[in-house]
Amino acid sequence: MESINKRSIKQxxxxxxxxxxxxxxxxxxxxxxxxTIGILLFIIGYIMVKGIPHLKLSxxxxxxxxxxxxxxxxxxxxxxxxxxxxxxxAPVGIFSAIYxxxxxxxxxxxxxxxxxxxxxxxxxxxxxxGLFGLLFFVTALGWGMSLLAGAFTLSIMILPxxxxxxxxxxxxxxxxxxxxSFALGAGKLRTVFKIVLPSATPxxxxxxxxxxxxxxxxxxxxxxxxxTVAEIPQGKDLLFDSTRTLSxxxxxxxxxxxxxxxxxxxxxxxxxxxxxINGLSEFAAKKLSKV
Numbered sequence: 001m002e003s004i005n006k007r008s009i010k011q012x013x014x015x016x017x018x019x020x021x022x023x024x025x026x027x028x029x030x031x032x033x034x035x036t037i038g039i040l041l042f043i044i045g046y047i048m049v050k051g052i053p054h055l056k057l058s059x060x061x062x063x064x065x066x067x068x069x070x071x072x073x074x075x076x077x078x079x080x081x082x083x084x085x086x087x088x089x090a091p092v093g094i095f096s097a098i099y100x101x102x103x104x105x106x107x108x109x110x111x112x113x114x115x116x117x118x119x120x121x122x123x124x125x126x127x128x129x130g131l132f133g134l135l136f137f138v139t140a141l142g143w144g145m146s147l148l149a150g151a152f153t154l155s156i157m158i159l160p161x162x163x164x165x166x167x168x169x170x171x172x173x174x175x176x177x178x179x180x181s182f183a184l185g186a187g188k189l190r191t192v193f194k195i196v197l198p199s200a201t202p203x204x205x206x207x208x209x210x211x212x213x214x215x216x217x218x219x220x221x222x223x224x225x226x227x228t229v230a231e232i233p234q235g236k237d238l239l240f241d242s243t244r245t246l247s248x249x250x251x252x253x254x255x256x257x258x259x260x261x262x263x264x265x266x267x268x269x270x271x272x273x274x275x276x277i278n279g280l281s282e283f284a285a286k287k288l289s290k291v
Contacts, residue, residue, distance in 0.1 A: 047264070055268060058070065059266075059269075060072050069259050073230050073244075074244050074246045075246055075269065077233070077245050080147060080233070084151035085155040085211075086155075086208065089156075089159045092163075093159050093160075093207075094163075097164075102188070117160075119160070121156075121160040122160045125220075126157065127221070129157050130221035131224060132156075133149055133150070133153030137153060144240060145224075145227035146226065146239060147241060147242075147243045148240060149226060150225040153225045154214075154218060154222070158214055158215060164207070165203065166200070166203070166207055169206075170197075170200045173200050177195050181195045205284065206281075208281070216247065216273065217247050217270075218247060219250075219251050222244075222247070227244065230252075246273075253266065
């Protein structure tokens with residue numbers, strides 16, 4: 001085994017000697033990789049150094065006030081906002097992708113228009129979504145600055161991302177899987193939900209993870225739609241209560257200039273949440289792919 005590895009390394013070195021351009025491109029790729037990893041580690045390390053010393057139990061108090069500057073209400077609101085937005089956007093995005101890949105005819109103009117629209121929506125700045133949510137959900141529908149208005153706005157933001165990612169994941173499933181299912185007598189619907197969809201689950205989960213990351217890190221759109229009230233929604237009309245998420249909480253604390261250290265500690269908690277979500281999603285993707 002070692003002789004094979006040494007032989008392959010020697011062959012690569014000989015190839016680079018014969019082609020200096022290949023060596024230059026290889027070094028540029030390695031440099032870009034190391035630079036990306038270095039920037040990521042620097043950002044994570046900087047957040048940890050600035051935030052960990054200021055993590056205190058008072059930051060996790062159940063109620064927020066100007067003394068403890070608790071992040072617990074914002075943390076719970078972030079979880080609620082994420083769940084509601086995903087419940088709205090994930091089914092719509094996945095079923096839309098299934099239609100585009102499995103049922104729509106190739107070369108259909110309507111399908112091309114949908115894909116163009118999705119790509120266009122993906123490039124719209126979040127502040128524009130926030131203004132739309134303010135005009136439509138908050139004002140026109142009369143929901144006010146609320147958890148529901150923020151969740152619907154975020155669901156529209158991440159819908160193109162989930163749809164396009166799910167579409168690519170479904171396209172990556174080999175046609176042999178479909179043909180084998182049809183040969184065994186399975187129908188179209190059964191093939192899609194029993195064969196194609198489980199095979200594409202890891203790719204679909206990757207799109208959902210990206211959507212969760214955008215929800216958790218979104219600030220501009222939520223300031224206009226969900227508000228900045230640092231309280232946990234309660235009562236039968238909790239969906240129509242104004243809330244703030246962790247990212248908005250960080251923005252408010254840092255903009256006031258009085259709680260910069262607490263904002264750094266909140267960033268550490270937010271980073272931890274993202275890492276946990278990614279880990280759980282990867283674990284679920286491995287389990288589902290084995291099934």
